[in-house]
Amino acid sequence: MIANYGYKDGSGEYYISIDTDKCIDCAAERACLKACPQQMFEIITDDYDDEVAWVKKEKTRALAYDCAACKPAGGYTSLPCTTACTPGAIKHSW
Amino acid sequence: MNAEVAAATAAPEKKEFWRWQENTWYDESKNWKDAKIITCGIDVGSVSSQAVLVCDGELYGYNSMRTGNNSPDSAKNALQGIMDKIGMKLEDINYVVGTGYGRVNVPFAHKAITEIACHARGANYMGGNKVRTILDMGGQDCKAIHCDDKGKVTNFLMNDKCAAGTGRGMEVISDLMQIPIAELGPRSFDVETEPEAVSSICVVFAKSEALGLLKAGYTKNMVIAAYCQAMAERVVSLLERIGVEEGFFITGGIAKNPGVVKRIERLLGIKQIDTKIDSQIAGALGAALFGYTLMQKQAAK
Numbered sequence A: 001m002i003a004n005y006g007y008k009d010g011s012g013e014y015y016i017s018i019d020t021d022k023c024i025d026c027a028a029e030r031a032c033l034k035a036c037p038q039q040m041f042e043i044i045t046d047d048y049d050d051e052v053a054w055v056k057k058e059k060t061r062a063l064a065y066d067c068a069a070c071k072p073a074g075g076y077t078s079l080p081c082t083t084a085c086t087p088g089a090i091k092h093s094w
Numbered sequence B: 001m002n003a004e005v006a007a008a009t010a011a012p013e014k015k016e017f018w019r020w021q022e023n024t025w026y027d028e029s030k031n032w033k034d035a036k037i038i039t040c041g042i043d044v045g046s047v048s049s050q051a052v053l054v055c056d057g058e059l060y061g062y063n064s065m066r067t068g069n070n071s072p073d074s075a076k077n078a079l080q081g082i083m084d085k086i087g088m089k090l091e092d093i094n095y096v097v098g099t100g101y102g103r104v105n106v107p108f109a110h111k112a113i114t115e116i117a118c119h120a121r122g123a124n125y126m127g128g129n130k131v132r133t134i135l136d137m138g139g140q141d142c143k144a145i146h147c148d149d150k151g152k153v154t155n156f157l158m159n160d161k162c163a164a165g166t167g168r169g170m171e172v173i174s175d176l177m178q179i180p181i182a183e184l185g186p187r188s189f190d191v192e193t194e195p196e197a198v199s200s201i202c203v204v205f206a207k208s209e210a211l212g213l214l215k216a217g218y219t220k221n222m223v224i225a226a227y228c229q230a231m232a233e234r235v236v237s238l239l240e241r242i243g244v245e246e247g248f249f250i251t252g253g254i255a256k257n258p259g260v261v262k263r264i265e266r267l268l269g270i271k272q273i274d275t276k277i278d279s280q281i282a283g284a285l286g287a288a289l290f291g292y293t294l295m296q297k298q299a300a301k
């Protein structure tokens, strides 16, 4: 499943998409959890009884702010979350 | 007559135009006592609560009502409303699944499942296994969901940051125009030329924009049309992000408003799949069906 967390407002689209099929057998030992300085991710058991990563509910409405430090303006050339997730499950829309 | 009673009788009754019809239904051609497995889905949404009963995997009955201040009470009242009609007790139900924003507050639920999975499952039952793209227009959020032929979610997107494009937004316009909510859709087509959509994407600004349009000489019907168009444009932009596949289906209260639905269809160039079942019960129905599958799995062990 592709799960999109975030929102769209007048300033743009801010979504983190997670391909949960890749999380079921995570080949990166859940590296997303440690890599994110904002602790955006956690592992949950989803509705189909699979253990997958998701973006914490309370984080989804403020993605533009929480992720700002990791974006190029913050000095990063690539994002800690997408770099750590070697299976390539995480994508950002902005 | 004392002064208080006199004042109460003299005060004009405050009409709540936004109040939609609460609704109970059950299949009179069947008797639930004949069923082997009875499951229940309870959807406690931000605006409405539904209880759905499924007998041996088939929809049997439901009750839909306004969510009160307290989620556990809303869940109990919704279920009691249908149980009283058919002479059923809680002990007669084998499994209860809670869903919706208040799903963790359903005191008698065996399990809680997200409304995303439940809407997909419910839409698959209501619209058949050709349903692939679901738009759930709820009271305070709006979701675009893709599912497979079994109703399993393959992709989803939710907007819960803002109430524009949701049932609550429509209720605000209904009260503002002093027109019953069920009449908004038909009246939105009673205009000579289709006005521009309301440009604001926020309910609060849309309200002041609607008032501004009335002052500028728009009729009420034109304002409603402009608001329905704005809602349609907003949800279509949400849908476009994940793409619309053939087999389009709308769930949630707004699916009963043709003013929004027809405009969505026009913008997408695609017609939604029809159903005879009340679109508002999709989440609770899906929850009850999940319960049925779980019971079957347990029985097979």
Ligand code: SF4
Binding pocket: A018, A022, A023, A026, A027, A028, A029, A030, A031, A032, A033, A052, A053, A084, A085, A086, A087, A088, A089, A090
């Ligand atoms: S997001 Fe990537 S690192 Fe995190 S659990 Fe999923 S596959 Fe593993």
Ligand code: SF4
Binding pocket: A035, A036, A037, A038, A039, A040, A066, A067, A068, A070, A071, A079, A080, A081, A082
């Ligand atoms: S961009 Fe930074 S803050 Fe945002 S999810 Fe990735 S690692 Fe976390």
